[in-house]
Amino acid sequence: MGLTTTPRQSLTVVDNRTGKSYELPITHNSVLATDIKNIKAEPAPEDSPEDETKQGLRVYDPAYMNTAVVQSKITYINGLEGILRYRGYPIEQLVQKSNFLETAFLLIYGELPTESQFGNWQDEISHHTFVHTDIEGLLKSFRYDSHPMSMLTAAFATLGAFAPEANPSLRGQKLYTNAASGDLESLQVLDKQILRILGKAPTLAAASYRMRQGRPFNRPAQGLSYTGNFLHLLDTLSDRDNYKPHPVLEKALDALFIIHADHEVNCSTATVLQVGSSLVDPYSVVAAGCAALYGPSHGGASESAIRMLMEIGSPANVPSFMADVEARKRVLVGFGHRVYKNVDPRSTAIRQLADEVFKVTGRNQLLDTALELARYARESEFMKSRKLYPNVDFYSGLIYQAMGFPLDFYPVLFAVPRCVGWLAHWRQQMLTPGGVKIWRPRQLYLGSGEREYVDARDTREKKDGKLADAPVAVSHGGDSKRSLLAAKKVRARL
Structure with missing residues (x-):
């Protein structure tokens, strides 16, 4: 041999x-x-x-199509096989057997908590739910029709100003990175901010919702689950001591929070790590994550899926809509994924959950349209050949809609649980042995080579110029027109 x-x-x-x-x-x-x-x-x-x-x-890798930027022990995704695991645990098992706060502990610290650890964890978070009244004042200063995600982003950024002891710009740039060498004080400061952010996230999110409703802000309640307290903050009107959320809706929201807690190095998590590499405080880091999540291609996808269903109108219109999709006249939302080329395991995990919610809230034409669209997609050769399956945004949007949340609140419902994933990755980054290197991607420069400055009086418009090569004309309202005309008269007199 x-x-x-x-x-x-x-x-x-x-x-x-x-x-x-x-x-x-x-x-x-x-x-x-x-x-x-x-x-x-x-x-x-x-x-x-x-x-x-x-x-x-x-x-050269536009949009990071095949570039690994970190070594991580947090979340594993296999897009071809439809696998999602948190710290090794399949998402389906966690949705079935765990709860959100237990899963949050797992993601941040690496293992499922013991009974005593979980009790302490839950108590600490529930005692960090109140926010300074000045932050409530900030939220009240927004226009009545402001997007709740704008309010949440600003609130997280402002929260950092109320914790100067947590700011590396004030306390020294190694405030958090010293934790990598086992420095107890650094670890204490780091973990305290995690408790504060997770505790206050539902309070800030609910305040943005109540602001839109024109209702006074509620105070956090003790003795409720994480999602139970969130529902209380959203919905209680007067009898706060006797408020009990419906168990099916509370369970559904808790499961959705588990599913949305992390998803590896997606757009917002990459933003968190990019910003975190500058060693800024974690409140600014989370605010940056919110800003990235706000985009319709990321956290706004479930909202877009519901708007698409509303546009379709009824189950009878599904075939004609799909004909337009196949002809590339319409865009299909809620199907397919950048990573998953198989069934999205998150959508599998909440499919049964959706049925339980609909039993409580009742069916409507939107749901019937969605189910008909999903059936059509399963049988369509066009969809199967392109591996376009319903994703998490499709079903989560249906559940949010059935539970009565306004469309523009969907990204906020995504952001609250995603704080866990952001903080898990940020903590892992701060604990990197040898310190944190600031992220600095390269570029391929395709612009002009070196050239001499030309005075404005001697410049000429480009013959082959494009529309975007100069400022385009913008429209002005009536008051602006009056001001411009008044300014011209003043200049004429001068």
Whole structure:
């Protein structure tokens, strides 16, 4: 028998520009981008000085389609097989057997809590739910029709101003990173801010909702679950001592909070880590995460799915709508995912939950339209060939709609639980051995080369200029027109 040789865990690359061969180590099925940088050559005639060819090869990956930016132990996703696990636990098991605060402990600290740990964790969070009255004043200063996500983002950023002891800009840049070496004081400051943010997130979110309703803010209640207290903050009108949320709705919201708690390095989590790498305080970090989540391509997707169903109108209109989708005349929302090329495991986890909610809230035409759309998608060759399955936004939007939440509140319902994932990744980042490197992506510069300054009197408009090459004309309201006309008269007199 011949000896079998173990394959080398490396990648051999030949640079055809120079004929040189490079061996790049493979670790965890990845290669270091800095190893790619060692591949250098003399500039080719078509290279510009701004290509910096002599400084080494760069990796160009628009929208991070295949770039790993962190090493993490928190969440695992396998998009091809439809797998989502928190710290190794399948999401389906956590939705069935766990609760939100227990799952939050798991995500942040790595293991499921013991009974005593969970009791302390729950107590600490429930005692960090109140906010300073000046923050309530901030929320009251918003216009009556302000988007609740704008209010929540501003409230989190403001919250940091009420915790100067938690600001590395005031206490020293190693305030949190010292925790990586086991510094007890640093760990205490770090974990206290986590408790404060998780405790106050429902309070701030509910205040943005009540502000839109024109109702006074409620005070947090003790003795309720995390989501039970949130529902109390949202809905209690007068008899606060006897308020008890409906158990099915409370359970449904708790399960949705588990499902939305984390999703690896998505847009908002990447934003959190980018901002966190500057060593700013965690309140600013969470506010940045909210700003990223606010976008319709991220946290606003469930809202978009409901708007699409409203546009379809009735189950009878589904075939014609899908015909327009297949003809690329309409956009389908709530199906498919950037990562999942199979069934979204989160949608599987809440499908049964949705049925339980609908039994309580009742069915409506929107639900019937959604179920008909899902049935059509299962049987459509167009959808199956493109692996377009209902995702979490499709079903979560239906549950939120059935529970009576306004459409613009959906991203807030996403942000409250996602604070857990953001803080888990931020804490992991602060505990990085050897310190935190500030994130600084590279770019490929394609603009003009060096040129001489030209005075405005000598400049000429570009012959091949495009619409976006200069400011476009903007419309003004009546008061602005009057002001502009008044200003012209003043200039004429001068």
